[in-house]
Amino acid sequence: MGADIMKTCLPQELLLKRRAEILHALCSSGSAEHLERVMDMLLAQGELGWEDCQNVLVPGRALYSNARQLLDLVYTKGADSCELFFSAVKQVLPEALGDALFLSGCHSTLDYTEKPQRTSTEELLSQRSDLVLKLQGCIDGALRALVESGHFSSTDCDGIQLPIYTPSQQARRLLDLVRSKGESASLAVLQFVQQSLESESSLEQTNPNLTNEFVKYQKKLKSSVSAQSRFLSTYGGTSHMPLDDIYTEVQMELPSNSSDNYKSMSFEEIIGPVGTVNDDADTVLASGEAGSGKSTWLQRLHLLWAQGKALQDFLLLFPFSCRRLNSEQRDLSVQELLFQHCCWPDRGQEEIFQFILDHPHLVLFTFDGLDELKQSFADEQRICCPSQRAPVHVLLFNLIQGSLMKGVRKVVTSRPEAVGPALKKHLHKEIHLKGFSPSGIDCFMRKHHSDPNEAAKVLESLQANTALLGLCHSPVLCWIVSQCHKELLGCGEGSLQTITDVYLMILQHFFQHHSTVKSSIGVNWLQENLGTVLHLGQLAFEGISNSSYIFSVTDMETRGVTESDICMGFLIQSKDMSLANSKCYEFLHITLQCFLAALFAILSRNSGCSAISKLFELQEMKKKRLRGTCFGACLNSTNTPNIAEEHSTMAETPNLQITATFVSGLLSQRYQKLLFQCSSSVLVERKTKHAEKCLSKGMQQHFRSIPQPVQGEKKSMHAMPEFVWLIKCIYEMQNSRLAKDAMSKLEAEHLKLTYCNIGPVECTALAYVLQHLKNPVGIQLDNNSVGDVGVEQLLPCMHICSSLYLRNNNITDEGIRKLIDKVIHLQNFQKIALFNNRLTDACTKHFSYLLKTRQNFLSLRLGNNNITAEGAKQLAEGLKFNHSLQYLGLWGNKIGDEGAEALANALQNSESIVWLSLVGNGVGSAGACAISNIIRNSTSLEDLWLTENCITRTGVESLTQALKHNHHVKSVWLKNNDLTSAEIEEMEQIESRLVF
Numbered sequence: 001m002g003a004d005i006m007k008t009c010l011p012q013e014l015l016l017k018r019r020a021e022i023l024h025a026l027c028s029s030g031s032a033e034h035l036e037r038v039m040d041m042l043l044a045q046g047e048l049g050w051e052d053c054q055n056v057l058v059p060g061r062a063l064y065s066n067a068r069q070l071l072d073l074v075y076t077k078g079a080d081s082c083e084l085f086f087s088a089v090k091q092v093l094p095e096a097l098g099d100a101l102f103l104s105g106c107h108s109t110l111d112y113t114e115k116p117q118r119t120s121t122e123e124l125l126s127q128r129s130d131l132v133l134k135l136q137g138c139i140d141g142a143l144r145a146l147v148e149s150g151h152f153s154s155t156d157c158d159g160i161q162l163p164i165y166t167p168s169q170q171a172r173r174l175l176d177l178v179r180s181k182g183e184s185a186s187l188a189v190l191q192f193v194q195q196s197l198e199s200e201s202s203l204e205q206t207n208p209n210l211t212n213e214f215v216k217y218q219k220k221l222k223s224s225v226s227a228q229s230r231f232l233s234t235y236g237g238t239s240h241m242p243l244d245d246i247y248t249e250v251q252m253e254l255p256s257n258s259s260d261n262y263k264s265m266s267f268e269e270i271i272g273p274v275g276t277v278n279d280d281a282d283t284v285l286a287s288g289e290a291g292s293g294k295s296t297w298l299q300r301l302h303l304l305w306a307q308g309k310a311l312q313d314f315l316l317l318f319p320f321s322c323r324r325l326n327s328e329q330r331d332l333s334v335q336e337l338l339f340q341h342c343c344w345p346d347r348g349q350e351e352i353f354q355f356i357l358d359h360p361h362l363v364l365f366t367f368d369g370l371d372e373l374k375q376s377f378a379d380e381q382r383i384c385c386p387s388q389r390a391p392v393h394v395l396l397f398n399l400i401q402g403s404l405m406k407g408v409r410k411v412v413t414s415r416p417e418a419v420g421p422a423l424k425k426h427l428h429k430e431i432h433l434k435g436f437s438p439s440g441i442d443c444f445m446r447k448h449h450s451d452p453n454e455a456a457k458v459l460e461s462l463q464a465n466t467a468l469l470g471l472c473h474s475p476v477l478c479w480i481v482s483q484c485h486k487e488l489l490g491c492g493e494g495s496l497q498t499i500t501d502v503y504l505m506i507l508q509h510f511f512q513h514h515s516t517v518k519s520s521i522g523v524n525w526l527q528e529n530l531g532t533v534l535h536l537g538q539l540a541f542e543g544i545s546n547s548s549y550i551f552s553v554t555d556m557e558t559r560g561v562t563e564s565d566i567c568m569g570f571l572i573q574s575k576d577m578s579l580a581n582s583k584c585y586e587f588l589h590i591t592l593q594c595f596l597a598a599l600f601a602i603l604s605r606n607s608g609c610s611a612i613s614k615l616f617e618l619q620e621m622k623k624k625r626l627r628g629t630c631f632g633a634c635l636n637s638t639n640t641p642n643i644a645e646e647h648s649t650m651a652e653t654p655n656l657q658i659t660a661t662f663v664s665g666l667l668s669q670r671y672q673k674l675l676f677q678c679s680s681s682v683l684v685e686r687k688t689k690h691a692e693k694c695l696s697k698g699m700q701q702h703f704r705s706i707p708q709p710v711q712g713e714k715k716s717m718h719a720m721p722e723f724v725w726l727i728k729c730i731y732e733m734q735n736s737r738l739a740k741d742a743m744s745k746l747e748a749e750h751l752k753l754t755y756c757n758i759g760p761v762e763c764t765a766l767a768y769v770l771q772h773l774k775n776p777v778g779i780q781l782d783n784n785s786v787g788d789v790g791v792e793q794l795l796p797c798m799h800i801c802s803s804l805y806l807r808n809n810n811i812t813d814e815g816i817r818k819l820i821d822k823v824i825h826l827q828n829f830q831k832i833a834l835f836n837n838r839l840t841d842a843c844t845k846h847f848s849y850l851l852k853t854r855q856n857f858l859s860l861r862l863g864n865n866n867i868t869a870e871g872a873k874q875l876a877e878g879l880k881f882n883h884s885l886q887y888l889g890l891w892g893n894k895i896g897d898e899g900a901e902a903l904a905n906a907l908q909n910s911e912s913i914v915w916l917s918l919v920g921n922g923v924g925s926a927g928a929c930a931i932s933n934i935i936r937n938s939t940s941l942e943d944l945w946l947t948e949n950c951i952t953r954t955g956v957e958s959l960t961q962a963l964k965h966n967h968h969v970k971s972v973w974l975k976n977n978d979l980t981s982a983e984i985e986e987m988e989q990i991e992s993r994l995v996f
């Protein structure tokens with residue numbers, strides 16, 4: 001073939017004659033793509049070698065020079081090379097350009113006839129240009145496959161994925177590296193490409209209408225989402241941790257479906273039907289406290305989608321950050337919002353948007369941090385038309401509530417405070433993120449420290465400090481503690497206890513990290529870095545007061561933030577998916593912004609006590625105040641232009657509370673020395689006194705709100721949301737005098753703290769304060785996330801606890817072991833309720849011991865756990881020796897006949913048991929007959945619950961017989977057993993105390 005063309009076209013001559021045109025055609029777009037594709041083809045044909053390639057594609061050299069080099073090379077190689085070169089150019093260039101160049105009628109083709117392939121490496125080379133095309137849309141997947149098969153390391157991947165390379169260049173680099181790794185790596189790539197082709201064709205079969213433009217857009221969106229979500233940037237913006245390497249499952253709670261609580265759920269399950277509360281709504285809300293891992297969880301969702309590993313039923317995913325949407329000043333239509341803020345379609349915009357409108361169920365929107373939006377959710381201004389322009393928050397609210405883009409699934413994250421009833425009614429379902437489980441902490445530490453010995457040491461020191469371990473349930477604190485492991489290992493047991501301790505540690509750690517003197521930083525470390533602290537503190541403080549979390553370069557300059565302040569690592573450059581952007585910064589985490597704001601409120605000589613007062617104001621009062629004035633005005637500082645316009649939403653309240661908590665911690669006695677180095681001691685002392693006064697006043701306001709008891713009932717305080725916060729502030733301050741003072745004024749006998757978001761950290765604070773109560777109280781903590789670590793934290797206040805209610809709190813046998821170990825000798829402790837936890841037979845031996853030992857113990861409720869006949873037998877052992885228990889609840893366990901018989905045997909002569917529930921335990925007639933003995937002999941039993949079992953006529957007859965001899969029993973509940981309606985009618989007539 002070569003010889004023929006030589007005769008007609010004289011390729012070498014042609015190359016010389018057309019040199020300028022060829023160069024222009026290859027290079028005028030400014031992109032190296034054409035040139036590189038030509039090289040791919042020549043390489044594949046064996047016409048060029050690797051060395052030739054290196055000589056042509058010299059990094060940093062002008063594109064035209066590289067192209068000239070190639071032309072020279074093929075010219076010197078001879079006519080065959082020139083001929084192949086022309087063929088390649090013709091294939092690579094767009095039709096019009098190619099035709100213009102080759103008008104002379106040179107119709108050469110490259111020889112693609114199948115040659116027998118010996119090895120995968122050879123195949124990789126011969127199919128190079130095809131592979132580049134195929135791989136460029138799925139680099140992530142290919143890299144992952146190579147890492148998983150052990151051919152690539154993460155450093156290899158990083159080298160390929162550098163953002164300076166275009167997707168096709170990344171594909172070429174991947175192929176080059178694979179070649180150097182040998183035959184098996186080449187085979188892995190070929191297999192990967194084959195598989196992804198197959199899955200693509202199956203996708204096309206299920207979605208036959210996808211146009212080329214759509215598929216291109218989808219690829220672009222995926223690679224942009226992947227680029228945005230691949231790394232976690234929590235180290236000073238300098239080093240990035242791949243999300244895949246660090247992501248640790250967080251605990252989740254589906255409030256509407258308690259059986260699935262605390263299991264981790266796949267994203268499919270979260271979007272799917274489980275736990276749905278409103279079928280008409282499209283919005284799934286994931287709520288959690290600051291630092292509970294909401295953004296990271298959403299980032300994980302994005303990444304798994306982009307990697308093709310989750311939620312593949314959604315063809316498009318549009319991720320939004322509410323923080324960033326705040327800075328959009330223009331009115332936008334939905335189309336503009338999607339395309340300008342997420343990913344711009346290079347072509348076919350209308351067609352792609354129409355697809356979205358036509359197929360809403362194939363599209364997913366995510367909104368991170370609804371609480372950070374300047375406007376609170378409102379359902380006032382309705383928009384239904386996707387082309388209508390409106391302020392971004394209005395669009396967002398209409399999207400969430402479904403009047404816009406109905407059918408598109410939305411996933412929203414928010415702190416719980418920002419979720420009011422107006423929003424709740426538009427929720428498809430809600431899940432709560434509950435931070436790491438104990439094994440999650442373990443797993444995170446092992447992922448964060450590549451050296452297993454180091455991880456083990458960190459974990460060991462955590463086990464020795466349960467207050468700190470409690471803090472680590474919060475992912476952000478877990479990260480900080482792990483990050484500061486050196487400082488942690490160096491300090492003795494118990495020296496790190498409060499959240500403020502942890503944040504001061506990270507502050508010191510960052511300064512140390514950037515200290516020019518690499519040894520250790522001195523005792524004056526805060527003073528030495530005071531400039532930075534005040535600059536960043538002011539930025540943080542004013543941001544908190546204005547709900548601003550993103551700062552422009554001008555914002556920073558006006559607050560004196562310098563380049564070297566930025567280098568410390570507390571600020572990271574703001575990620576943004578939109579196109580036009582100037583540089584912006586945000587704090588590593590919102591809690592760090594609050595901490596620096598707190599430092600500023602204390603250390604700034606310009607801020608007096610009024611800033612402290614405002615931080616501690618209770619919410620109701622604050623609401624009124626915010627309507628009137630801007631919080632930032634409490635600072636006398638000059639020229640502080642508004643970072644954001646003034647507004648009066650409540651979104652900032654949680655941040656003000658976190659800041660106040662840090663202020664309390666910093667004003668603790670043990671940090672006075674440190675603060676005195678940096679500010680006037682008189683001022684610091686004045687602020688301390690003032691904060692103490694605010695806290696004590698806040699507590700009193702709560703106590704004053706306790707209503708008088710209804711006659712015959714205990715005086716009970718139902719905690720307002722801020723009670724827990726005030727308690728946490730007192731704990732941070734480590735001020736036992738304040739705790740004692742406050743508790744001496746509390747007169748309630750029962751403290752109700754249900755649904756208060758109480759986790760281990762809050763338990764530590766509660767115990768610190770409640771231990772000073774004068775008289776025993778009932779502590780009701782139902783429906784929180786206390787867990788085993790929380791139970792351990794509560795131990796110091798158990799001596800003043802008369803009854804402990806811990807329904808639905810994720811507690812296991814281990815938590816019970818520790819609890820009973822403590823309360824066994826505490827005479828005040830008389831009742832416990834543990835409905836719906838994770839207890840098994842293993843906990844019953846501890847209760848048995850408690851029952852044997854404590855002859856004034858009154859009530860044991862263990863419903864809805866996993867207790868079987870074995871557990872019931874253990875309990876029976878204790879019951880035999882107990883003379884005080886009045887209430888025994890085992891509803892919803894699995895004790896069966898055998899367990900019922902054991903309990904009946906132990907209780908049959910009881911003079912104390914008043915109420916016994918074996919509802920839903922698989923008890924049949926044998927069990928019922930045994931229980932009849934309790935009725936027959938016990939002098940105290942009043943209520944017997946046997947609903948939802950499998951008792952037949954024989955069992956009921958036995959109960960009826962027994963009742964003949966007993967006049968104390970008021971009712972025996974037998975609904976839903978194995979009886980016919982005729983039998984029920986008959987029995988009712990015989991014994992009216994039987995309830996069917």
Ligand code: ADP
Nearest residue numbers: 234247248290291292293294295296475476479
């Ligand atoms: P939130 O959005 O709830 O305030 P983030 O998602 O920003 O919390 O989490 C704060 C930090 O905690 C992250 O930067 C990361 O270091 C760590 N983190 C959170 N969730 C996880 C997780 N699932 N796995 C590993 N680290 C996490």
